[in-house]
Amino acid sequence: MALKYASQLQDIEGCPPSSHYPADGKGYRFVHNPPAHPKDFLPPLRRSPTRALKGSKARCSGWALSFFKSLDAAESRYVALRESIPNIATSLGDAIAEVFLEASDGVMTAPDHRGHFDLHESAGATFEDRVTVVKIF
């Protein structure tokens, strides 16, 4: 499967990680409400201005979309971030959207202990029309 940012990934060692597998199941992502903001489905390294991402792990993740495996995991992460950084909505949005991910969307990493995973999009993947906002902060 051709990935959307394959040319950028080829220069990053071990990216995507060898443990990746085809996208499958529900994913939850921070978005603006309604999810039409251009940043909502751009990986961090495509946004402007970017924050410095150094090291192969950070740069690999910087070309992926962040998702959570469950609504609870996404919500608790957002609440913690917002408590420490009240203006976080400026960057991440003010809502959580749900989308059913399919193999044709790309490859995903295994969720970490906080339920977060990276999705490396396939070349033709789009999400704007398929997401449902399930939580507004």
Place this chain on the structure above:
Amino acid sequence: MRPIPGQTIEVSPFGELVKEADLIYYDGPLLSLYSSGSGDLYLYYWCDADSEVNRWIVSRVLQDRVNRYLRRRMTLRELLLSPADGFCYVNDISSNLETVRLSIVDPGDLPDSYRPGEQSYHEFDVDQVEVDVRGIARTLGSSVLDLHLAEGDKVGFGTVDSVVLGTMLRSTGDLTADIAETLFFRESKRSRISRAQARSYGEFDFVLHKAASFSAILRPRVTQSSLPFDDNRTTEVVRGALELLTAATSYQRFKDVAQKYDDAVLESLERLVTNVRDQRVTLDLSWADIDTGRLDRTSINPRSADALLANLHQLTADESRDLPLEGMFEGLNVKLRRYSFAANDGTRTSGQFHKQLAYPVTLLNFATVYRIVVRRRTTRVAGRIKPQRDDLILEVDPLRPVRSASTTPELE
């Protein structure tokens, strides 16, 4: 982006900063800790962005307060809004990491949306920037060993409990010195290397520490020059230690590697691993070789320590039993308290007398049948050809003389 009242400055007062860790990270750093060349710590807190720049609040902070924040004893609000200097900076930085604006600001003038909440305790995974061990080696002009401690209540950011540090330094140093002795101690006339000289190839000096969580940088005590691709002795020692620690998680590999070393090395290894388990820390060892630029590393944590100790104990099986024997002494060394003894049933034993043996050793002779009790300790190390056997006489009772006293051989 909203203007913040403050004094614009043209020249950065920070100097060259080195990132120590990202304390909050989501799709990029949001709260990062940097250190200056003079050891000052600066907190970079993301607070806003527009289409051109990211806005960061920069505060000089004290290490103790950072640790209190990371241990959830202080909120980010308290840490950030009470900077060490009484003021903070607002720094607008573009995508290409250039400062567009920098101003000195009174924390009281920051808008509410830039202020962390009342309950802003640290609930995030710290993403520490790895210590550049090879860079330190280049700076010092010497190979270095990075003894990095992480996890547990006793390890903070740039701080560590002194007992934990001392224990880890000591047990790591014992292991490398014992390995060095095994590898290089030679008593032959042609190439004599004393025990102390051999051990020096496994000894290190503490040079400096880095905050990550706590890294002790050690330099070999003996400076050696080596030709390219010709490993020096300390490199051989450290690689031996790393190989042992790495192999010990797999019994079969450990069995093969352990054959190279004597019991003292395996006992040192056991002490080190036991300390990791008991002190509840993660120990990362990295060796940067100045000659080749190569970096070798391994890691052990309390969980892997349990598996490692199980393999170590499986490898070394101790057996101890007491043997009652009747027979006669064939050799006696009263000064060294050593003996050899032939039992009537054909069993032979040689070894030492117990320090608290009740019967006087000076009264023993070769013309009397004795009943003795020998404690035989057999240590079987897998992979060794012969088990190690230590005999110790616990009891001696004279039974009957068999020859005249005049035929008694001389004692040594």
